[in-house]
Amino acid sequence: MSENLENKTTSVAYTDDHIRHLSDMEHIRVRPGMYIGKLGDGSFAEDGIYVLLKEVLDNSIDEFKMNAGKRIDVVVEDNLTASVRDFGRGIPQGKLIEAVSVLNTGGKYDSKAFKKSVGLNGVGIKAVNALSKRFEVRSYREGKMRRAVFSQGNLELDETLSSGEKTGTYIAFEPDESLFKGYSFRSEYIETMLRNYTYLNTGLVISYNKTRIESKNGLEDLLSDNMTSEGLYPIIHLKGxxxxxxxxxxxxxxxxxxxxxxxxxxxxxxxxxxAFKEHIARAIRDFYNKNHDFSDIRNGLVAAVAINVEEPLFESQTKIKLGSTHMGPKGPTVNKFVGDFIKTEVDNYLHRNAKVAEVLLKKIQESEKERKAIAGVTKIARERAKKVSLHNKKLRDCRIHLNDVKGEDKEDSCIFITEGDSASGSITKSRDVNTQAVFSLRGKPLNSFGLTKKVVYENEEFNLLQAALNIEDGIDGLRYNKVIVATDADVDGMHIRLLLITFFLQFFPDLIKKGHVYILQTPLFRVRNKKETRYCYTEEERVSAINELGPNPEITRFKGLGEISPSEFKHFIGKDMRLEQVKWRKTDTVNELLEFYMGKNTMERQEFIIDNLVVEEDLA
Structure with a gap:
């Protein structure tokens, strides 16, 4: 019997008809993840529509770097279409079609033209073309405009006209909604992207929907705009x-x-x-000529570093982690280049600025004093964490982690922090075991505001959570890309959310500032009739569902996550999972924070939470 089955499975015909050749544009559409990472709908900063916009912008930035055009105009209409107009040299018109539609075609393979460019592989703009419902490119050169229009990578119009416009390139695109389902550009993500471009390119002016964005002080402005607490000394800004x-x-x-x-x-x-982390600590330690621990030197450090590398190598097409070990084919190692600069410049600065050196030393000594004061507690806590199996009731781990050396789905890795056994049980039974982990709280976590880091080690739950996330020494080793707080949408659940956010803000602010912390949105109601079931996240959605499914549909009010069966829960943590990113900016106030996380609660609930929190004034 088994032999017959085996023969049946291996005797499927394999003929010439099974061999398929894809054009460049077809291949990008069939395998978009190879070119832009995830697709998404624009809810998250890493979603594909922002990668498309960035690929277009990178070409314009490269023109600016070649001293060709100091202004870029960016327009986003109805959150659906985007256009970028630069005033660089314009794409050579004779090769315009190939430049935007044929892979491995571009002007950046010759390093003489683009010594230190981001878009070196001839892929980016072609991916934008292939993944757009409509894509238009115009090249303005020598009194002529060549214009081409594509649909899903297929050429529909090619014309050359006379033009009096300034030299440069214009590209407009509308992402294909069949791929980016229900997408919408979010202005906040675009503004962050554009501001980062101006921080790195002083002198560049970007007009975003007619709003002027520029930076006069480069990385110094970046830190000033992003820091949520005052610097202990003026920002040290060094250039080479x-x-x-x-x-x-x-x-x-x-x-x-x-x-x-x-x-x-x-x-x-x-x-x-x-390299920067290693050498900034080493240079400061050498300046004081004392054997300070690197962790004490870097505690509280807020820093930005930017380098230009010839023909850089990144670990993925989305280019969010540098893999290059050298500054170029014949250049020094990245480590030596950064190290030599930091050693010389930081040492010179501290010798010239005695007051800054004095403040910095005091900060290091305070960190050292605190670390030594809790050394015994820290050692015991680490030993306890090792003894506690991280696969017990506290943590149900997944297979793929953000800090894995390799893995296509690393950025999908997430951990749900839940309250109580019933909620964690529902999520555990319905989760994707490859990328979704679950950490269960016993109840309300400790209010950690105003406490020292000693509490992280003394409190068993905080210690085990820190170990599970692997963030004791910073977020470089973070095991999950998304840390998702999954609590009930009632008063107690809201309180737990705020207590967890307080914990992260107090001891691991970078976790929130780098966008890793989220709130899971779960439905408040289920409305169904014999033919259809609707899950409603707001009162408005409930009313709409009743009107559309009537008469007399069955209405269920979910009072807690534990009431939602695993078979239903899988819909809420799958591809349609609704998450709200926890954001914290310098301009945020606590009242806004509370209002945001309390959502559509009644005034009575809002007053209850405010009355029972002692952190409402201190979080600012």
Whole structure:
């Protein structure tokens, strides 16, 4: 019997008809993940529509770097279409069609033209073309405009006209909704992207929907705009050939880094960020000529580093982590290049600025004093965490993690922090075991505001959570890309959310600032008739569902996550999972924070939470 079955499965015909050749545009559409990472609908900063916009912008930025055009106009209409107009040299018109539709075609393979570019592989703009419902490119050169229009990568119009417009390139695209289902551009993500471009390119002016964006002080402005607590001393801003750094220390725990390569925001760091971390600590320690621990030197450090690398190598097409070990084919190692600059410039600065050196030393000594005071507690807590199997009731782990050396789905890795056994049970039974982990709280976590880091080690839950996330020494080793707080949408659930957010803000602010913390949105109601079931997240959705499914549909009010069966829960943590990113900016106030996370609760609930929190004034 088994032999017959085996023969049946191996005797399927395999003929010439099974061999299929895809054109460049077809291949991108069939395998978009190879070119832009995830697709998404624009809800998250890493979604594909922003990668498309960035690919277009990178070409215009490269023109600016070649001293061709100091202004870029960006227009987004109805959150659906985007256009970028630069005033560079314009794409050579004779090769315009090939430049936007044939892979491995471009002007950046010859390093003489683009020494230190981001878009070196001839893929980016072609991916935008292939993945757009409509794509238009115009090249303005020598009094002529050549214009081409594509649909899903297929050429529909090619014309050359006379033109009096300034030299440059115009590209407009509308992402294909059949791929980016229900997508919508979010202005906040675009503004962050554009501001990062201006921080890295002083002198560049970007007009975004007629709003002027520019930076006069580069990375110093970046830190000033992103820091949520005052620096202990003025930001130290150092520039050299192909390198720029800015840093200060703040009254906060942990370390906070912003790193860039050739203008590309490497959100997951890489060899340049690792080199900076090592050498900034080494240079400061050598200056004081005392054997300070690196962790004490870097505690509270807020820094930005940007380097230019010839022909950079990234770990993925989305270019968020630098893999290059050398500055170029014949250049020094990234580690030596960054190290030599930091050693010389930081030492010189501290010798010239005695007051800054004095403040910095005091900060290091305070960190050292606190670390030694809790050394015994820390050692015991680490031993306890090792003894506790991380596969017990507290943590149900997944197979793929963000800090894995390799893995296509690393960025899909997430961990749900739940309250109580019933909620964690429902999620555990319905989760994707490859990418979704579950950490279960016993009840309300401790209010950690105003406490020292000693509490992280003394409190068993905090200690085990820290170990599960692997963030004791910073977020470089973070095991999950998304840390998702999954609590009931009632008063107690809201309180737990705020307590967890307080914990992260207090001891691991970079976790929130780098966009890793989310709130899981789950339905409040189920409305169904014999033919259809609707899950409603708001009162408005409930009313709409009743009107559409009537008469007399069955209405269920979910009072807690534990009431939702695993078979239903899988819909809420699958591809249609609704998440709200926890955001924290310098301009945020606590009242806005509370209002945001309380959502559509009644005034009575809002007053209850405010009355029972002691952190409402202190979080600012």
């Amino acid at each position: 050939d192909d390198i720029e750094v800015a840093f200060t220390h703040a009254s906060q725990y942990g370390e906070e880094y912003y790193s860039f390569v050739n203008g590309q925001h490497t959100t997951q760091g890489g060899t340049h960020q690792s």
